[in-house]
Amino acid sequence: MSGWLVTGAGGQLGSDVEDLLRAYNEECVAVGRADLDVTDREDVDRVLADTRPDIVVNCAAYTNVDAAESDEDGAYDVNARAPAILAERCASLGARLVHVSTDYVFAGDATAPYDEKTRPAPRTAYGRSKAAGEQAVLTSHADAFVVRTAWLYGAAGPNFVKTMARLAGERETLDVVEDQLGTPTWTLHLARGLVALAVSDQQPGIWHCTNAGEASWYVFARAIFAELGLDPARVQPTTTDKFPRPAPRPAYSVLSGHKWRAAGLPVMPHWRDALHEAFETLTDELTAAV
Numbered sequence: 001m002s003g004w005l006v007t008g009a010g011g012q013l014g015s016d017v018e019d020l021l022r023a024y025n026e027e028c029v030a031v032g033r034a035d036l037d038v039t040d041r042e043d044v045d046r047v048l049a050d051t052r053p054d055i056v057v058n059c060a061a062y063t064n065v066d067a068a069e070s071d072e073d074g075a076y077d078v079n080a081r082a083p084a085i086l087a088e089r090c091a092s093l094g095a096r097l098v099h100v101s102t103d104y105v106f107a108g109d110a111t112a113p114y115d116e117k118t119r120p121a122p123r124t125a126y127g128r129s130k131a132a133g134e135q136a137v138l139t140s141h142a143d144a145f146v147v148r149t150a151w152l153y154g155a156a157g158p159n160f161v162k163t164m165a166r167l168a169g170e171r172e173t174l175d176v177v178e179d180q181l182g183t184p185t186w187t188l189h190l191a192r193g194l195v196a197l198a199v200s201d202q203q204p205g206i207w208h209c210t211n212a213g214e215a216s217w218y219v220f221a222r223a224i225f226a227e228l229g230l231d232p233a234r235v236q237p238t239t240t241d242k243f244p245r246p247a248p249r250p251a252y253s254v255l256s257g258h259k260w261r262a263a264g265l266p267v268m269p270h271w272r273d274a275l276h277e278a279f280e281t282l283t284d285e286l287t288a289a290v
């Protein structure tokens with residue numbers, strides 16, 4: 001049995017990774033920001049020395065993409081410098097590292113799914129900080145998996161599903177952009193994938209893992225309304241230029257699942273099936289006020 005350390009356990013992915021490891025009866029220490037600030041070298045040393053994990057899953061991140069535009073240094077602290085510290089320490093302890101990254105490392109102007117060999121070309125401060133984190137991890141530690149994912153939702157939100165559930169109760173109609181494409185991904189399915197990859201004999205390096213298929217936010221929003229038993233026609237299509245944001249949103253964020261499937265890693269269900277399963281198990285959590 002492996003001993004696991006999960007960082008960022010207060011977040012939506014970290015909490016699902018922790019719950020899953022506990023369900024598998026794995027030995028697991030899961031720490032939120034209050035127990036381990038991943039930017040604090042001494043804190044990292046202390047926790048790693050105390051726990052001596054075999055596998056570290058780094059779910060801690062600065063995820064506010066708009067705030068990062070005016071706080072790039074803050075984003076780099078958590079998304080680039082902290083993974084460098086973790087990777088160095090894991091390397092010296094002989095612990096495997098699973099580090100989570102994002103579709104935002106790409107420019108978002110492709111027309112076919114991004115594979116693991118595509119060169120990052122981030123267009124946002126968040127994306128630059130995450131790309132720097134990937135590089136730091138891969139150059140400091142030979143036994144590190146960098147897993148890029150996208151469009152996450154889970155019980156511990158906030159996330160798009162929870163926002164749609166809330167807005168459905170506040171407004172008769174909603175305008176949602178139809179010119180951004182990606183793959184909605186349930187954090188529980190991603191957590192299963194991360195754990196399976198971590199204990200596999202696959203090659204360390206970059207991996208892409210999302211649910212399957214693709215959707216616009218508009219199509220995703222309509223599917224959420226349908227799961228809520230509401231009329232999807234209340235969601236109407238609009239375009240990105242109507243919603244100016246500090247960080248430009250990628251028009252195309254679909255990550256290729258080819259390498260994942262070819263390796264025989266756990267099947268990542270289609271995003272529609274994942275959403276349905278999430279609502280079956282998490283209706284209260286996904287519709288709770290955020």
Ligand SMILES: NC(=O)c1ccc[n+]([C@@H]2O[C@H](COP(=O)([O-])OP(=O)(O)OC[C@H]3O[C@@H](n4cnc5c(N)ncnc54)[C@H](OP(=O)(O)O)[C@@H]3O)[C@@H](O)[C@H]2O)c1
Nearest residue numbers: 008010011012013033037038060061063102149150151152
């Ligand atoms: N959410 C998405 O749609 C999405 C898409 C693609 C990739 N990803 C990646 O997936 C991973 C998990 O994302 P998520 O959605 O679970 O994010 P999340 O819910 O925002 O969780 C991130 C967690 O990291 C914590 N954190 C921030 N700074 C920290 C620090 N210095 N030390 C320790 N913990 C710290 C946060 O705590 P506070 O709440 O206190 O700040 C939060 O609990 C991240 O690497 C993210 O970049 C996410």
